[in-house]
Amino acid sequence: EAQVTQNPRYLITVTGKKLTVTCSQNMNHEYMSWYRQDPGLGLRQIYYSMNVEVTDKGDVPEGYKVSRKEKRNFPLILESPSPNQTSLYFCASSLVGEGREQFFGPGTRLTVL
């Protein structure tokens, strides 16, 4: 089954404790992206990757890191989480090129205390 998976689905942590949210896709997509969703603000892009070893900042990259060492994986790293990073996070993947459909993972709800 074609899908995007994320882990963990739920995470409660404390300020400053480094964490990683994993994302994996099995559709051989070149493009992968991370979004955060907050009430009233919609989905905002954090980082995206056009292919292996090619990553770039989205609209709200501060406080986040990513890496793309393999085509299928695109982990999101919060090296020193803060309460304002409490949010619902979605990973997505797609082919490259104009007008392609993005496939979203199930989401990770993160709470930083």
Add this chain to the structure above:
Amino acid sequence: QQPVQSPQAVILREGEDAVINCSSSKALYSVHWYRQKHGEAPVFLMILLKGGEQKGHEKISASFNEKKQQSSLYLTASQLSYSGTYFCGTETKTGNQFYFGTGTSLTVIP
């Protein structure tokens, strides 16, 4: 560059029609529409490309006015399953960066 959607929320009875609008202050190269049900991930509905090409959902239609930098999503004869939050999205000219609107909550009641 985040697109603006209107209305923010709408409540319909089954069988009624709705229109959701999306506008941008920047040039639009394509418009994407997604629907998100409560507690779930966004799901693709439709893409509209410059030049009039559309790809997507059979029972939902949309328009794309390139000159006005606007798009509208038309939901006709709404069903209970149409309930959810609808997002429009736009991409940069290179197709790399993506911007979603703030969403329109649509509730269909019996």
